[in-house]
Each structure stands twice: as structure tokens, then as C-alpha cells.
Amino acid sequence: MAKKNSVGSLKAKRYTMDVIVHTFLIIIAIIWISPFAYLVAHSFRGGGNTTMYYSKFFPETFTFKHYQDLFTDKGLLDFPQMFMNTLKIACISCVISTFFVLSVSFAMSRLKWKLRRPYMNMAMVITLFPGFMSMTATYFLLKAFFGLDEHPERIHMALVICYCSGAGTGFYVMKGYMDTIPKALDEAAYLDGATKWQTFIKITLPLCKPMIVYQVITSFMGPWCDFIFCKLICRGSQDYYTVSVGLWSMLDMDKIDKWYTRFCAGSVMVAIPISILFIITQKFYQEAMSGSVKG
Amino acid sequence: MKKILALLLVALMIVGMTACGGADKKDPTTASTEAPTTAPTTKPSESQPSESQPSESQPAESQPAESQPSESQPAESQPSESQPAESLPPVSANTEKPAKNPNADALPLTIKVWTPAEDQAVDNNWLETMQAQFDAAHPEYNITWINESVSEGDAASMVTTDVSAAADIYMFANDQLGGLITAGGLAKQGGIYLDQIKNDNSQFMINTVTHTDGAQYAFPVTNNTWFLYYNKDVFTEEDVKSLDTMITKGKVCIPITTGWNAGCFFLGCGGTIFGEAGNDASVGIQFGEDHGGYKAAKKMIELVGNSNIVAGGMDTGRLIEGEVAAVFSGSWSAAELRENLGDKLGVAALPTFTVDGETYNMTAMSGSKCVGVNPTSGSVKGKQKACTQFAAFLASADAQLARYAMRGVIPAHKDLISAVANDPVAMAEINTINNSAVIQSALPQMGKYWSPVENFGKSVANGEINMGNYMDMVDQMNNQLNAEGL
Structure with a gap:
């Protein structure tokens, strides 16, 4: 009985450990990826606001226009x-x-x-x-x-x-x-x-x-x-x-x-x-x- | 064997360190040691004075001795340093753009010009238009223009890296004046050119190009300041005269987290930066209690506590998104804002604010963007005169008006105010400078200004500075601003 119990607790221990480690890794991954996600998302940002400030993390509308402008508007x-x-x-x-x-x-x-x-x-x-x-x-x-x-x-x-x-x-x-x-x-x-x-x-x-x-x-x-x-x-x-x-x-x-x-x-x-x-x-x-x- | 090797390596490392560490400082000297080798052909020191004689012939009596720009340089090494790069090349680059001027007697010159890229946009090229006009007006020159783009904010670092390879004429923001003069990159103006600077500009603009020695070094071409953009649906023209009225009706973003703007309340309450003309280092930066520092801090804390205030920078995006109904920014934001807000966009000079029953004006640190001449252009006979003429031409009323028409850059010329009277952005900028502006100093000590003021603004914005501790914090900031050394 005692033996079984200890095995169970060991399993539970490992399980909780896995959860903790993976949560930690997920958090780190999100922190690490977010700047790239932001960059990509805002390169497709729709609407008239092209300034640095935007009220939300992800834009609400999307457009391909900025890429188009980048490659066609060559005056400057x-x-x-x-x-x-x-x-x-x-x-x-x-x-x-x-x-x-x-x-x-x-x-x-x-x-x-x-x-x-x-x-x-x-x-x-x-x-x-x-x-x-x-x-x-x-x-x-x-x-x-x-x-x-x-x-x-x-x-x-x-x-x-x-x-x-x-x-x-x-x-x-x-x-x-x-x-x-x-x-x-x-x-x-x-x-x-x-x-x-x-x-x-x-x-x-x-x-x-x-x-x-x-x-x-x-x-x-x-x-x-x-x-x-x-x-x-x-x-x-x-x-x-x-x-x-x-x-x-x-x-x-x-x-x-x-x-x-x-x-x-x-x-x-x-x-x-x-x-x-x-x-x-x-x-x-x-x-x-x-x-x-x-x- | 190993010991010897180790010793050798240590020695090598020390040598390496001193060599690498000294690299930056060494550059002027390495450049000037080159000078003697080329000296016999160019006669470094004598060439300048004799060279300024021809320029005296035309403008006649008003040309005093100080128009010899190279003489004005503080560092002795500069005149000789200016020689090596310019001494051989200018003619060889002539192939780039065939000269349009067939005049046989014309003086062949190669002149390099740095302006912001916007002035040279392919379909809207202000600089080339001006150069064509200048060529037509001056048949005595056969000029090959080399146009490159360097923004006004970037000019000082580019010029001071290598003065002799920098442009002969370039545009820069006036706060770089001191650094450029110290590096020997800016020629003093005299004679008719000085008259032009003094006649065409307001006293404020003249002060922006005046160095500590009292002389003028560049031609102002536009103002450089910030003011209020607002949504006309929310505020009336009457509302925007006072910040306190505005926050009863709509949200306002106040720019207190950027160093350039954060001092606006302190300056409004009576703070000063190096005296009235911004060039007296002994006076220091006065943001303390006796210059209204406490009142300004109190007002800032009060404002940040208001739910209608957003503490940020020059976040024009907030106005476009409709998050706030008013933001502060400069004339460069006008085009984007107009495109997004259309007729709803209102522009006004900086508003007033009230503390302890007294009313003050929010005060912007302002300057000019100007065009200057590089004294190293004096290495070719007659070139410096042509350069100065062209710089003066770029700053003339016609050129400023053309730039306004092509790019919307607001002219600094005092006679052009009537020409832009219908433009609300121009009037807001001009009114801000006339009513409530402090010169952005070009003194090197100005370097101490930015971070303490910006940090103060940020700390107010995030609540670290509050009604409980603001007096101490103001005193602390004021001490930092005037601390000895860096």
C-alpha cells in the first residue's frame, strides 16, 4: 500500500514538474516570439494610421498596401x-x-x-x-x-x-x-x-x-x-x-x-x-x- | 618558451589596446600628418586669405575681414587638415553630370550638397530645381553638383566623422551648431551674407545660428518646434487656448516622456536654459524652485492624475485612432494627420495652463534648421564663395517659398509670414515661436539636459513622483542639470 502510494506520488511529482517546466517554457516562448509577431502583424496593418503608436497589440484590419508601397513608391x-x-x-x-x-x-x-x-x-x-x-x-x-x-x-x-x-x-x-x-x-x-x-x-x-x-x-x-x-x-x-x-x-x-x-x-x-x-x-x-x- | 610567448601576447594585447583605443582620437592627427605631403602643391595656410580676396570684389565695401571662414576655426590643426582630400579630386568627378554651361571662362567647380532625402525626391526635386536656377543666374561658374541625402538631425555626426570628406554645403538642425564649429565644419558668415541673415530673419532665428562668440554661422531656412493638433469636433478654437479648458471637454496627450518636450511646463513657469539667448554656459539650466520648478512639477502631477490626460510622447497615432482629441507634435506630422482627419484637423499654438491661480504658457524648446558652408571648400580657389552664394540662395525668400510649395516646409523668412498666413500649421508654428519658445541651445553642456528632464517626465507619468516628494525630486533634477563634468 505504502509502496503504491509512493509510486503514485512520484508520478504526480513528475507530472507537476512537467507542468511547471512547460508553463515556464511557454511563457518564455511567448515573450521571445511576441516582437516578431508584432512586427509581422503591423507590416500588414490596415487603416490610415501608419505611425509608430497603435492602440492594440494586433491590428484590427489587414492590408498588403505597405509592401506594395515599399516596392513601388521609390521617390524617396x-x-x-x-x-x-x-x-x-x-x-x-x-x-x-x-x-x-x-x-x-x-x-x-x-x-x-x-x-x-x-x-x-x-x-x-x-x-x-x-x-x-x-x-x-x-x-x-x-x-x-x-x-x-x-x-x-x-x-x-x-x-x-x-x-x-x-x-x-x-x-x-x-x-x-x-x-x-x-x-x-x-x-x-x-x-x-x-x-x-x-x-x-x-x-x-x-x-x-x-x-x-x-x-x-x-x-x-x-x-x-x-x-x-x-x-x-x-x-x-x-x-x-x-x-x-x-x-x-x-x-x-x-x-x-x-x-x-x-x-x-x-x-x-x-x-x-x-x-x-x-x-x-x-x-x-x-x-x-x-x-x-x-x- | 611558454613564458616568453605569454609575455609577448600580453605585450601585443597592450599594444593592441592602446592602438585601438587611440584610434578615434588619432584620426585628426593622422589626417593632418598627411597634409605636409600635399602641402607643396596647395599651400595650405596662405591659400585661404588670398582666396577670399576675389569674393571681396563683388560685395564690395560691406565685406569685413571676418568673412575668411577658415580663420575663425578654434583648433589650429583644422586649416591644414582640410587640405588633403580636396586637393586632388574635384575635377575628376566631372563625368557624372555633364555641365550644362558652355561658358568658356566659367570657373569649373564640383560642389557636394547634403540635404534631407525629401528635398531630392525623384518626382519632386527641390534641390535640383534650385541648382538649375542658381546655374542660370551665375554663368561665371560651371558647377558639377553632387547631391547626397543626409537628414538634418544626422548632419553633425556625419560631418564631424570626416570634415574634409563632408559636403561643401549641408543642412542641419541648429542644436548641432556648437559641435560643428568645434570640429571646424562650419564657416563663419560675414559681409553681404551676414546682412542677409540679419535682414531676413527674426531676432529669435538669428540667435539660433549665433555661436558663443557672437558671430553667425549659418542661414536659417525653417523653424523647428512643436505645437498642438486637435480634433475640431471636440474642441473649439477658443478651447484650445487653455489646457485646463481642454481637459474638461476631451482627452489630451501631453508629451512628457520625451526629452525634447518634457521641459515644456518648467520652461513655461520661468525655467531657463543657458540664459535668454541660450548661449551663456555660466548661467546654467535653471529649473529649480526660484524659477517656478515646484509649480511646474505640481501642475504635471495634477495633469497626470486627470482622467482626460494621457501622458506619452508626440504620439500622433493616438489622434488618428481617436483615442485622444489632441496631441502635440511638429510640422512633420501635418501631412499624415491631415490625410487621416481631413477637415476635422485643427492646429494651434501651445496652450496656457494655470497653477496656483497664475496662468503660464506651455513653452517649447525651439530652433531652426539651417544651411551651412563647410570651410574645407576653401581648398579650391573661388569655391567657397560659390558655396556661400548657393547657401545664401537656398535660404533666400524665393527658395524657401519654393520649398514650402513643393514640400510644405514652413519658411523661416520673416517677410514670408504673409505668404503662409492661410496655412494653419504654419501659423501655429510661427505663433508658438513668437509667443512661447526657448532656444534649443547649441552649447555642448546641453548634453546634460536630456536624460534628467526625460526621466523626470517619465517618473511623473508613472506615478513615482507625486505630491509627496516632488519638491525633493525637482531639487535633485536641478542639481543633475547643473552637475560639473558629465
Whole structure:
């Protein structure tokens, strides 16, 4: 009797524990999701009120108008162009920095050279400083190299350089992954007469596939979401704005009353490419995060 | 081995830290160290004085020595700093827009202009219209215009980042004046240009562009303040003269949670910010008991307790939704409100309020938006004169009127009041400035103003400051406002 009782109470205990944990998680989830829900809902807000203030959390009527305006009313801010600018910069930077990271990781993981360890430590120290600490210096360097004042068409190139040039120092995760690939595979390839480049391309890269996906996502999202460097380098050249700078200028005091709902619409649009990329690569992403491949 | 490595790393980190930490301060010096390399070709220091001679030839006798803008800069490093970027490029960018002016003797110039994006809207381009008119009126120049969009609120941060790469002419809100002058980004005006500033504007507007040295640095083009929007179905024109009458008839949103507006009751009861002209730092910000601070706080608490008062910011959305019948905001909200409320929209100057039987006017911190000239434009012979002429042209009555017609920006020119007399928004703005406005100071000490005042307003709105403790809180705020250092 007593035994049964204790089992019952144990069950009840577990049950109440589950309830408490899940309620807690649900509350956290609601808090976490509500800003996004708000953003999406208000990007479809109907009625004439386009200002920041709205009396309810969810709008009462819905319309597609703000998206329409965002893409057709280009007199003041050309959102489609900004979107394409950002897409271009992000895609180019993504390819270049992924290649940089892979190359550096390969060199760190597979090649033996004298300064390898000191270099790794140095890279570690450098990456401890956030990139924007040197932004003023970066601005003057880019200005001196490219003459951005007189050649605004070089702004995008400057931004790509800005995002890619430091990418090589972010090799730590990738190197860790490459270390788990058995060296025997490389040695076999060398024995068959492969060069280092061939080993890199034909042996290491295919095995790194899941990790490359992770790298692609992070190197795409960096430039896609960056605001600080865009603002610093674009300055007043509106034709070269990226979405983050464009969205920010929609919240200008003169514009906010009219543009706030379009700002919401624009923010939703920004999330779309990242979401697509993430959905496509999700399968690989999970593989990459779930542990190493044992040879 | 490990120890040495560790030591090396520490050293590297220290070096890194000092290098990175100093980066921001270093920039002017790195820029000025560039100057000597280009100096032989441009003759940095001599070029300015000799360069201002041609400009004296036209305006003749009224041009005093102070029209040499680069001379007025406080920091010694500035004149030389202005050289490097401008020294080589201007002609190379000429391909962008082919010059329309075939005059062979015309002076070729490249002039960069920053205005808000609204002035350059594709189908409604005020700036290009003005530039075409200026080109037609000045055949002696062959100007290639580079137009970029920078909002008036953003100008100071953009200019001070890199003065030499900033626009030659730009628009900014007057509270940035002090910072821009300190950074060497704003030229002092003199001669006929100074006459234009003084003749075209009210004393209030002149004060907004006057620095602590008593000189004028920019041309005002529009006012910058806030006033009352209301629903005509709820309030009559008579009602909106007094806040106390208004709250007996309908709901009002008072803006006490935003720093720019929150001081309106204090200023109304006699509070002052750096003296009458807003440029005397020694006087400080006076929001204390002897300047009516207690009365203002009492009124604010009383109002927040009233069920017809909503304490918020410049929430025009509340009026559009019909949640309140009156809000306070600036002229930038007019178009949206008119679209939503139509004929029901009323506009008025700030109302009065009554405390302890005495009546005061709600008082807005006001300023101007103005157009200024970058002294680094002086690196090319004759350019600064052309820039100043164009800035003066943008601030002329015709240009302000055109801007009003195209964009609805209310002119600051004192002779244009009759031209906008039928526009209730314009009249509300002008009346607010004339009756009850305090200059938004451009002193750097103004930085201390925003958070204490905003926090006070927020605390009143959420009930933390109440009838029991308001005296202490006013004293505390007043101390913070005048605290030494930052």
C-alpha cells in the first residue's frame, strides 16, 4: 500500500514538474516570439494610421498596401535597389569569406609550419577585439585606398573588402572540425601523388560539407545584417545604401509617421533571404552541429 | 618558451589596446600628418586669405575681414587638415553630370550638397530645381553638383566623422551648431551674407545660428518646434487656448516622456536654459524652485492624475485612432494627420495652463534648421564663395517659398509670414515661436539636459513622483542639470 502510494506520488511529482517546466517554457516562448509577431502583424496593418503608436497589440484590419508601397513608391527611398545592393554584397562576401576560412583552417589543421601556434594565438587575441573598434581607422584606410569621396561606385567593393578581409581569423570552429578528419586520408592521397591543393579540394572539402554550410550561413548573415560599417562608408550616397541603412533612415523624425508600417514590412522582407537560406541548408546544419564524423 | 610567448601576447594585447583605443582620437592627427605631403602643391595656410580676396570684389565695401571662414576655426590643426582630400579630386568627378554651361571662362567647380532625402525626391526635386536656377543666374561658374541625402538631425555626426570628406554645403538642425564649429565644419558668415541673415530673419532665428562668440554661422531656412493638433469636433478654437479648458471637454496627450518636450511646463513657469539667448554656459539650466520648478512639477502631477490626460510622447497615432482629441507634435506630422482627419484637423499654438491661480504658457524648446558652408571648400580657389552664394540662395525668400510649395516646409523668412498666413500649421508654428519658445541651445553642456528632464517626465507619468516628494525630486533634477563634468 505504502509502496503504491509512493509510486503514485512520484508520478504526480513528475507530472507537476512537467507542468511547471512547460508553463515556464511557454511563457518564455511567448515573450521571445511576441516582437516578431508584432512586427509581422503591423507590416500588414490596415487603416490610415501608419505611425509608430497603435492602440492594440494586433491590428484590427489587414492590408498588403505597405509592401506594395515599399516596392513601388521609390521617390524617396528606393527599397528594391537597397535590397539588391545588400544581396549582391552579401553573396560576394559570403563566397569570398567562406573560401578564406576554409583555406586558413586547412593550413592550420593540416600543414605544419613554424609560426603556426603563435599565429593561432595572435589570431585569437585579435578576434577578441570587436571589429567596430577600428571602424574609424577602417574608414580612413578605405577612403585613402579607393577615394570613396570621388568614386561612390566603389562603395560596394569597399564594403566587400571590409567584410572579407578579416574572415580568415574566424577559423577556429572550422579548424576544430577538420582536426577530426583522420590524417590517414590525406596521407593516402599524398601517396597516390595528390598535391596539397588537390587534397584540399578533393578530400577535405567533401568531408567538411556540413561545416561549410554552417560557414556559409554565418558569412552571409554578417554582411546582410551589418549596419555600422554600411553607415560609416555609405554616408550620404543613397544609391548605394544597404537595407539596414535604408530601414534606419525610415525611422528619421521627418519620416517615421508615414514610414513606420513600411519599416515593419521592410524588416520582414529582410528576414526572408536568411530564412530561405536556413531552410535549404537546415539538414546539413543539423549534421554539422550534431557532432564530428569519425573516420 | 611558454613564458616568453605569454609575455609577448600580453605585450601585443597592450599594444593592441592602446592602438585601438587611440584610434578615434588619432584620426585628426593622422589626417593632418598627411597634409605636409600635399602641402607643396596647395599651400595650405596662405591659400585661404588670398582666396577670399576675389569674393571681396563683388560685395564690395560691406565685406569685413571676418568673412575668411577658415580663420575663425578654434583648433589650429583644422586649416591644414582640410587640405588633403580636396586637393586632388574635384575635377575628376566631372563625368557624372555633364555641365550644362558652355561658358568658356566659367570657373569649373564640383560642389557636394547634403540635404534631407525629401528635398531630392525623384518626382519632386527641390534641390535640383534650385541648382538649375542658381546655374542660370551665375554663368561665371560651371558647377558639377553632387547631391547626397543626409537628414538634418544626422548632419553633425556625419560631418564631424570626416570634415574634409563632408559636403561643401549641408543642412542641419541648429542644436548641432556648437559641435560643428568645434570640429571646424562650419564657416563663419560675414559681409553681404551676414546682412542677409540679419535682414531676413527674426531676432529669435538669428540667435539660433549665433555661436558663443557672437558671430553667425549659418542661414536659417525653417523653424523647428512643436505645437498642438486637435480634433475640431471636440474642441473649439477658443478651447484650445487653455489646457485646463481642454481637459474638461476631451482627452489630451501631453508629451512628457520625451526629452525634447518634457521641459515644456518648467520652461513655461520661468525655467531657463543657458540664459535668454541660450548661449551663456555660466548661467546654467535653471529649473529649480526660484524659477517656478515646484509649480511646474505640481501642475504635471495634477495633469497626470486627470482622467482626460494621457501622458506619452508626440504620439500622433493616438489622434488618428481617436483615442485622444489632441496631441502635440511638429510640422512633420501635418501631412499624415491631415490625410487621416481631413477637415476635422485643427492646429494651434501651445496652450496656457494655470497653477496656483497664475496662468503660464506651455513653452517649447525651439530652433531652426539651417544651411551651412563647410570651410574645407576653401581648398579650391573661388569655391567657397560659390558655396556661400548657393547657401545664401537656398535660404533666400524665393527658395524657401519654393520649398514650402513643393514640400510644405514652413519658411523661416520673416517677410514670408504673409505668404503662409492661410496655412494653419504654419501659423501655429510661427505663433508658438513668437509667443512661447526657448532656444534649443547649441552649447555642448546641453548634453546634460536630456536624460534628467526625460526621466523626470517619465517618473511623473508613472506615478513615482507625486505630491509627496516632488519638491525633493525637482531639487535633485536641478542639481543633475547643473552637475560639473558629465
